[in-house]
Amino acid sequence: MQSFTLIFITALLLMTLIQVWLSSRHIRHIRAHQDKVPEKFASQISLADHHKAANYTCAKTRAGYPGIFLHTVILLILTLGGGLNALSNFWTDWFTDPIFHGMALIISAFLIIGLAEIPMSYYRTFVIEEQFGFNKMTRGMFFADLVKQATLMLLLGAPLLFGILWLMEKMGENWWLYAWTAWITFNLFLLAIFPTWIAPLFNKFTPLEDAALKTRIEQLLKKCGFKSSGLFVMDGSRRSNHGNAYFTGFGKTKRIVFFDTLLSRLEPAEIEAVLAHELGHFKHRHVIKHIIISFIMSLAFFWLLGYLMNQTWFYESLGVTIDAVPATAMALLLFFLVMPVFTFLFHPISSIFSRKHEFEADAYAAQNASADDLIHALVKLYQDNAATLTPDPLHSTFYDSHPPAAIRVAHLQNQTQ
Secondary structure, X not given: OHHHHHHHHHHHHHHXXXXXXXXXXXXXHHHHOOOOOOHHHOOOOOHHHHHHHHHHHHHHHHHHHHHHHHHHHHHHHXXXXXXXXXXXXXXXXXXXXXXXXXXXXXXXHHHHHHHHHHHHHHHHHHXXXXXXXXXXOOHHHHHHHHHHHHHHHHHHHHHHHHXXXXXXXXXXXXXXXXXXXXXXXXXXXXXXXXXXXXXXHOOOEEEOOOHHHHHHHHHHHHHHOOOXXXXXXXXXXXXXXXXXXXXXXXXXXXXXXXXXXXXXHOOHHHHHHHHHHHHHHHHOOHHHHHHHHHHHHHHHHHHHHHHHOOOHHHXXXXXXXXXXXXXXXXXXXXXXXXXXXXXXXXXXXXXXXXXXXXXXXXXXXXXXXXHHHHHHHHHHHHHHOOOOOOOOHHHHHHHOOOOOHHHHHHHHHHHOO
C-alpha cells in the first residue's frame, strides 16, 4: 500500500515539475526570438504582429501556472487529504442506494473541480483575451455558457453515469465489457447529435449565402467525393476574433462549418485551400482512426478498472477508506482522477500522430487545391490569431497537435517543387 502511495506522489510531482519546466522553456524561447520575424514570414508578418504573438503566447502560458498547481493541490486534497472520504460520508446520510450514492459522490467531486477552475477561465477570457483584442464575450454570456454546459452534462452525463454504475453493480466480472459498449455507444450518439442539437445552443449557424464561394466549394467537394448535410457559417465573432473552419457530425449529419471571422479575412482561393486541408483529414480517415484508437484505449482502461476495483490497496494507498471491495463508484472516481497522472508522459505520442495527420492533410490540399493559397491562408491565420512563429521545440513536441509554423510552411513549399 505504501509503495503505491509513493509511486502516486512521485508521478504527480514529476508531472507537475515537467509541466512547469516545459512552460518556462516555452516562454524563454519565445522571448529570445521575439525581436526578429523568421525569414520565411518576414514579408507578410510585421515585427509588431510578431511581438503581439510573443506577448500573447507568453501571457497564456504564464496564466497556466496556477492551473497546474491548483490541479495538483485539489487532487492531493481529494485523495490523500481525505476529501473523497468526506464527500462519501456526507452523501451516505442522503442516499442508501449504492448507485444513487455513487452518482452524488462523482457529480459533486467533479462539480468542486469545475467550480475551482472558473476563476482561471474568467481570467483567460476577460483579462488575457480582452487585453489582446480577441474577446467579444460579455460576462452574461460567459456565465450563461457555464449554466448551459453544466445542464448538458447533467442531462447527458447523468444517465450514462447511472448506466455504467448499474452495470458495475449488476453484471458480474465482465461488467467492464458491457460498460465499454455503453461508453462507445454514447460517444457515437454525441457525434451524431452535436451538429443539430448541441452546437446551436451556443452559436448561430446559417447556410453559406455567398453563391460564388458556395459553387466553388461544392465543386471541390464533388472532386473529393465528400457529401455533407450543408455548408454553414458560425457566428464565432460573438465570442472571439479567432477564426477557424471544421467538420462536425457523423454519417449523414456531417456539416462543414466556417467561422464568420475566417470568411471575412480570407480570399475565396484561400478558403478553398483550407477546406481542402480539412477534406484531407476525411480522405485519410483521420477522424475514424482517432475514434478507433480512442475506443481501443478506453477498452483497456475499463479492463484495468475492472482489476483495480477489486484491490484493497488501490483505495487505501490513495487515502480512501472502504468497508469492502468492490466499491464501484469510488473505484470509478479514483480511476478517472489519478489515471491522467500516469498517462501524462504518453502525451507526445498523441501529438506526433496528430502532426503526422496534419502533414498528410496539407499534402492532400496541395494536390486538390493550391499549396501557395494554403500557405497564404495559414500565415493570415497565424497573424490574426497571434500564434507564435517560434515555439520552443520541446514544448511543441510535447503538446502541439499541429506542426510549428516554419516546419509546416516548409513542408507545403516542398509540395510546389
